[in-house]
Amino acid sequence: xxxxxxxxxxxxxxxxxxxxxxxxxxxxxxxxxxxxxxxxxxxxxxxxxxxxxxxxxxxxxxxxxxxxxxxxxxxxxxxxxxxxxxxxxxxxxxxxxxxxxxxxxxxxxxxxxxxxxxxxxxxxxxxxxxxxxxxxxxxxxxxxxxxxxxxxxxxxxxxxxxxxxxxxxxxxxxxxxxxxxxxxxxxxxxxxxxxxxxxxxxxxxxxxxxxxxxxxxxxxxxxxxxxxxxxxxxxxxxxxxxxxxxxxxxxxxxxxxxxxxxxxxxxxxxxxxxxxxxxxxxxxxxxxxxxxxxxxxxxxxxxxxxxxxxxxxxxxxxxxxxxxxxxxxxxxxxxxxxxxxxxxxxxxxxxxxxxxxxxxxxxxxxxxxxxxxxxxxxxxxxxxxxxxxxxxxxxxxxxxxxxxxxxxxxxxxxxxxxxxxxxxxxxxxxxxxxxxxxxxxxxxxxxxxxxxxxxxxxxxxxxxxxxxxxxxxxxxxxxxxxxxxxxxxxxxxxxxxxxxxxxxxxxxxxxxxxxxxxxxxxxxxxxxxxxxxxxxxxxxxxxxxxxxxxxxxxxxxxxxxxxxxxxxxxxxxxxxxxxxxxxxxxxxxxxxxxxxxxxxxxxxxxxxxxxxxxxxxxxxxxxxxxxxxxxxxxxxxxxxx
Amino acid sequence: xxxxxxxxxxxxxxxxxxxxxxxxxxxxxxxxxxxxxxxxxxxxxxxxxxxxxxxxxxxxxxxxxxxxxxxxxxxxxxxxxx
Numbered sequence: 001x002x003x004x005x006x007x008x009x010x011x012x013x014x015x016x017x018x019x020x021x022x023x024x025x026x027x028x029x030x031x032x033x034x035x036x037x038x039x040x041x042x043x044x045x046x047x048x049x050x051x052x053x054x055x056x057x058x059x060x061x062x063x064x065x066x067x068x069x070x071x072x073x074x075x076x077x078x079x080x081x082x083x084x085x086x087x088x089x090x091x092x093x094x095x096x097x098x099x100x101x102x103x104x105x106x107x108x109x110x111x112x113x114x115x116x117x118x119x120x121x122x123x124x125x126x127x128x129x130x131x132x133x134x135x136x137x138x139x140x141x142x143x144x145x146x147x148x149x150x151x152x153x154x155x156x157x158x159x160x161x162x163x164x165x166x167x168x169x170x171x172x173x174x175x176x177x178x179x180x181x182x183x184x185x186x187x188x189x190x191x192x193x194x195x196x197x198x199x200x201x202x203x204x205x206x207x208x209x210x211x212x213x214x215x216x217x218x219x220x221x222x223x224x225x226x227x228x229x230x231x232x233x234x235x236x237x238x239x240x241x242x243x244x245x246x247x248x249x250x251x252x253x254x255x256x257x258x259x260x261x262x263x264x265x266x267x268x269x270x271x272x273x274x275x276x277x278x279x280x281x282x283x284x285x286x287x288x289x290x291x292x293x294x295x296x297x298x299x300x301x302x303x304x305x306x307x308x309x310x311x312x313x314x315x316x317x318x319x320x321x322x323x324x325x326x327x328x329x330x331x332x333x334x335x336x337x338x339x340x341x342x343x344x345x346x347x348x349x350x351x352x353x354x355x356x357x358x359x360x361x362x363x364x365x366x367x368x369x370x371x372x373x374x375x376x377x378x379x380x381x382x383x384x385x386x387x388x389x390x391x392x393x394x395x396x397x398x399x400x401x402x403x404x405x406x407x408x409x410x411x412x413x414x415x416x417x418x419x420x421x422x423x424x425x426x427x428x429x430x431x432x433x434x435x436x437x438x439x440x441x442x443x444x445x446x447x448x449x450x451x452x453x454x455x456x457x458x459x460x461x462x463x464x465x466x467x468x469x470x471x472x473x474x475x476x477x478x479x480x481x482x483x484x485x486x487x488x489x490x491x492x493x494x495x496x497x498x499x500x501x502x503x504x505x506x507x508x509x510x511x512x513x514x515x516x517x518x519x520x521x522x523x524x525x526x527x528x529x530x531x532x533x534x535x536x537x538x539x540x541x542x543x544x545x546x547x548x549x550x551x552x553x554x555x556x557x558x559x560x561x562x563x564x565x566x567x568x569x570x571x572x573x574x575x576x577x578x579x580x581x582x583x584x585x586x587x588x589x590x591x592x593x594x595x596x597x598x599x600x601x602x603x604x605x606x607x608x609x610x611x612x613x614x615x616x617x618x619x620x621x622x623x624x625x626x627x628x629x630x631x632x633x634x635x636x637x638x639x640x641x
Numbered sequence: 642x643x644x645x646x647x648x649x650x651x652x653x654x655x656x657x658x659x660x661x662x663x664x665x666x667x668x669x670x671x672x673x674x675x676x677x678x679x680x681x682x683x684x685x686x687x688x689x690x691x692x693x694x695x696x697x698x699x700x701x702x703x704x705x706x707x708x709x710x711x712x713x714x715x716x717x718x719x720x721x722x723x
Contacts, residue, residue: 040688041656048659077680078687242687245699252687 007036011045018049023061026050030088038085040252047084050093058093064270065093069120069172071104073131074249082259090263091271094122101247109165116169122266123166125176128249132159133179133206140199141186152202156209163213163220171503173269174220175262178207181226183234218480218502221430223265225258232257264425270499272489273429274404275378276356277319278369280387281330281337283410285309285316286348291332295340299413300347308413313349315417320354323436324427325376325443327357329368329385334360356443365392366399376443377552379491379588384427386420431481435529445525446553463557463633470562471520471637476509478518478530486518486533486549491588493560494549495581495595496616505535508546513538513574515567521554528554534563536571539610543571543623544580548595555591558631564599566636568627577623580609584616596621600628646708647722650715653692654708657685670707682706693720 010033017025030046038046055065066087070076080096087094097118099107104127107115115123129136132155139151163176185192185199192198207222214220229237232254239251250258282289286309287299299306300313316326330337337360341352352358357375359368365387373380381402387393388410397405406423408416429436449466456462475483484502491497500508509516519532531551536543545567550560568579581596597603601619609618621628630636651665658665658676671677677685686697689711695718697705705711 039653040684040691041653044659044684044688045656075680075683078684081684241696241699245702246683248683248687252691 005036007033007038007042010036011042014046014049018052021053021057023053023057023063026053027061027063027088030085034085034089040081040255043081043085047081050084050088051095053093055093063088063091063093065095066122066270067118067120068094068096068122068124069099069107069115069118070096070124070126071099071107071115072125073101073104073127073247075247076126078248078252079250079255079259082255083262086256086259086263087266090267092263092266096124105162108162109168111169115166120170120172122269123170123172123174124262125162125174126249127177128247129179129182129203136202136206137182137186137199140202143187143191143195143198145195145197148197148199148202149205152197152205152209155202156206159206160209160213160216163210163217167217167220167503171219171501173501174214174217175223175265175269176210176214176220177223177225177262178210179203179226180229180237181234183238218484219269221265221269223262225261228254228258228261264428267425268428268430272382272491274384274426275323275382276325276327276372276376276384277316277427278327278329278372278383278385279316280365280389280392281328281332281340281360283388283413284386284408284416285313285328285350286340286344287413290336290340295336295343298340298344300344305413306347308416310347310349311417312420315420317349317354319424319427320440321437322432323439325356325378325440326350326354327359327372327376328355329359329365329372329387331362331365332360353444354440356440356447364395364399366396369396369400369403377492377555384423429485431485433479433482433485433529435482435531438527438529442526442528442553445523445528448525449523460633463631466523466525466557466633467635468521468523468557468559468633469635469637470559471522472566473518473520473530474509475505475516475518475533475535478520478533480505482530483516483518483533486530486551487547490533490549490551491586492552493555493592493595494547494586494589495545495592496547496584497586497589498547500535500547508535508537511537513543513576515543515570517563517566519559519563519566521557521559532559532563534567536567538574538576539580541575541577542580542610543567543574543576543578544610545582548581552591558634560592560595561599561628561631562634562636564621564628565630566627566638568621568623572623572627579621579623579628580604580611581619581621582611582614582616583619584614646712649692649722650689650708650712653688654685654711657681657688665708667709667712668707685711689715693718695720 010029014029017029033046058065084094099114107113136151136155139147181200181203187198192200211222214222237254242248279285287305290298300309320326357372359371380400383403385396385403386406388408390407393405393407396403404426406420408419453462480502483505487500508514515536517534518530520530521528531554533549535547536545581601596619601621604618604620606614606618611618646665646667651662654665655662658674658681660674686702705714
């Protein structure tokens with residue numbers, strides 16, 4: 001009997017799936033192939049079959065097709081098969097058209113050029129410092145701080161000009177590859193490190209200018225290629241032979257980490273970040289088993305091996321600072337765990353209160369995760385789960401494939417922080433807002449509200465006692481990055497799930513008679529921050545609600561009714577006579593399916609509205625007798641428009 | 642020296658050029674297969690380097706325009722076919 005090579009098995013599965021046109025099986029086979037350690041030919045084989053799928057089939061397999069234009073100064077073609085495979089592993093089908101070597105500046109800035117004609121959804125700018133910043137190195141070689149600063153400034157300005165030029169004619173999302181640090185700086189290692197300004201400084205300055213230009217352009221991200229190169233080793237990252245002869249700027253052995261990192265930069269433009277890290281306790285958060293070893297003998301201390309666990313605890317504590325929620329799923333007796341956190345308070349860098357949800361007991365882990373998801377009102381697809389036990393991990397993977405599971409080795413605690421750190425790319429987001437930073441405190445307040453509700457007589461009494469205040473802000477000043485973030489990641493209470501970009505919101509807000517609101521919510525327990533967005537356009541005498549969404553952590557307080565009241569009032573002031581609402585069903589948004597019907601709207605034929613047609617259900621609300629009512633327990637403030 | 646295309650060679654080229662392995666013969670050359678253009682050529686060279694653990698001389702790469710020439714070049718680098 002011959003053992004089956006998993007690589008060949010995955011190839012065969014991929015081939016069969018492609019012949020049958022089965023996109024779901026194809027995507028699964030591709031994942032298996034990537035795990036089995038593919039050869040270069042396998043990438044070409046897989047990418048050709050993936051790209052042969054039509055858009056409809058790709059969508060059916062949960063893959064999002066994207067028209068991509070790659071403006072470049074170097075040879076990217078040999079990398080494309082791996083880029084396509086890495087993209088598919090992240091849920092994207094990247095259909096890449098490549099520009100000319102010397103024409104990237106024209107392509108980016110010319111509104112009638114090749115890029116504009118291709119009408120891409122995503123633009124990549126991939127260049128080498130030799131082509132993009134040719135004056136920089138010669139300027140650095142003399143070691144004059146003034147000359148270096150002037151060259152860095154001029155280069156940064158020229159490249160920022162390309163980005164701004166693209167934005168003037170295209171709303172495509174953009175990924176700009178930054179400049180690589182030289183392996184051997186012009187002034188030598190010692191001078192470059194010690195002078196106030198050297199080549200290293202200049203490259204960092206230009207990259208900072210690129211990042212700034214991306215922030216200003218919106219829907220744009222800097223791809224820090226130097227980070228990948230330093231991880232791979234700069235000398236290994238470039239194959240001088242292939243670069244000088246064929247302008248291939250990345251060595252073939254680094255195609256895989258390079259394309260994966262490029263996709264990592266693309267991903268936050270299209271997919272929401274995960275939100276919750278659920279950790280096991282025994283042999284994960286600390287060493288040993290608390291129920292057997294006792295709270296005094298579990299390993300968590302400044303000395304080895306306890307410091308390996310402290311390193312992991314430190315990582316988790318860092319995550320809470322930017323709003324990632326922590327939770328515990330552990331098979332233990334609750335008093336043992338409570339005792340451990342109390343007696344080892346000085347040695348464990350987290351307190352039990354730092355965890356937004358805690359499941360300690362003897363249920364299967366998948367069940368614990370389901371309970372946590374319910375408690376936090378978050379989808380399981382926003383969860384990352386860390387456990388040392390391969391059986392628990394397999395149980396979760398099988399029962400809840402949408403949860404990302406990280407199996408850490410119990411015998412090698414020094415690897416925990418590194419392995420979890422490598423998986424943290426699923427928490428990547430383009431901006432960290434005040435709302436993110438306040439999220440952990442907000443969930444703590446949520447727990448207190450739940451306790452109050454349990455003791456209150458009626459729902460109205462409870463809601464009245466919260467002292468809810470909503471503040472209406474312009475969606476452009478929420479800030480706009482928060483508005484875009486909510487549009488990009490809200491799944492459950494989202495009536496239409498239109499993933500508008502920041503640029504789309506700006507354009508919509510400028511239309512006459514339109515409304516673009518963001519709402520901030522606070523109560524006596526805390527400030528939930530900006531948690532809702534409504535976008536409406538004026539069409540004839542109707543106010544058409546294009547987007548209506550609310551973060552799930554404020555659901556159940558009728559904030560959504562208050563938002564309808566706000567929109568209705570402004571529509572009346574603008575002389576509009578009807579509110580038109582639309583519900584477009586997705587896998588995630590059944591919680592808001594009955595929203596319009598339960599707030600006084602009636603179903604209407606789409607043909608009798610400015611929408612004309614709809615893939616969902618269309619509703620109308622007659623404004624003649626006033627806007628939908630404001631719940632009596634909500635006070636509404638409007639900031640100056 | 643065998644006169645057919647060794648399977649390890651034909652399977653890499655078939656993958657890269659998007660062709661069936663049977664379509665790769667010693668006479669197959671640049672321009673005769675849809676996927677074998679200048680970028681396909683470069684991609685094939687990189688794939689062959691990885692498959693056989695050899696490095697091509699960049700000056701020679703443009704001259705290796707047929708399967709027969711690629712095979713002979715690899716043999717010159719010490720690659721032995723099973």
